[in-house]
Amino acid sequence: MMMLPNVKAKYEEQHEMLIDSSHLLAKSFEYMKHADIDSLHAGLFMEFKNEEATGPGVIQEWFYPNPASKVDPVHLEYFGFTGKVSALALMHNIQVGIVFDHLLFLQLAGRRIALEDIRDADPLLYSNCKQIIEMVSEAVDQDDLGLTFVHEVEELGIRKTVDLCK
Known part of the structure; x- marks a missing residue:
């Protein structure tokens, strides 16, 4: 993050996105396709249509696939495809401009975290x-x-509690 210019903790302006989670990929694609590059340098304000949650948690959920999501089953396939392409690039020593976390490499090496x-x-x-x-x-x-x-x-806006052990 230190290498990126103008990285801030708080932003005066924010790029706002209202995403319909039943069309997550399509709506996200539309927002990104029509977004002005300068507006993407601002902070992000993310909200899912018909859901009350806002804030950093929603942004994090937007960035990462939710394996429990059953609204749009195709979006998980796109994430799988992206993962496979990234893995192939690593295997074939092709640089694709993606920075992977150190923990990912530890896991790929079969090391317990x-x-x-x-x-x-x-x-x-x-x-x-x-x-x-x-x-x-x-x-x-x-x-x-x-x-x-x-x-x-959280599954489709409903929070469930799962016991780790009986």
């Missing part, structure tokens, strides 16, 4: 996990920290 590996990729997650690990076990109170053995997933 450790906490120290995520320090640069997600400093906040790393810091929070490190603090919990370093706590005295008696001081770790489930009610105070809100720790549970569940994973929350």
Whole structure:
């Protein structure tokens, strides 16, 4: 990010997109096709049609495929295609101008990801996990920290809780 010009944490102007999640690829393509390049240098404000969520979480969801999405089954195929083309480029030593995260290469090498590996990729997650690990076990109170053995997933705007273990 330091190599990119004009990277800011906050933007005065924002490029706004209202995306119909049932036509995610088509609507995203239309916004990008008609977007002025300068407006894309601004911040992003993303909203999904008929959904209340806004903010950074929505932007992150737009950037990454949701495997639980059943609204438009073709969009997952496009992500799969993109992944396969990227993998072929790596295998054939072809530079395609994509910067991959260090963690991806560790996974491709078959290495198990450790906490120290995520320090640069997600400093906040790393810091929070490190603090919990370093706590005295008696001081770790489930009610105070809100720790549970569940994973929350969002499927078509509905949040579900899945037990990590019985």
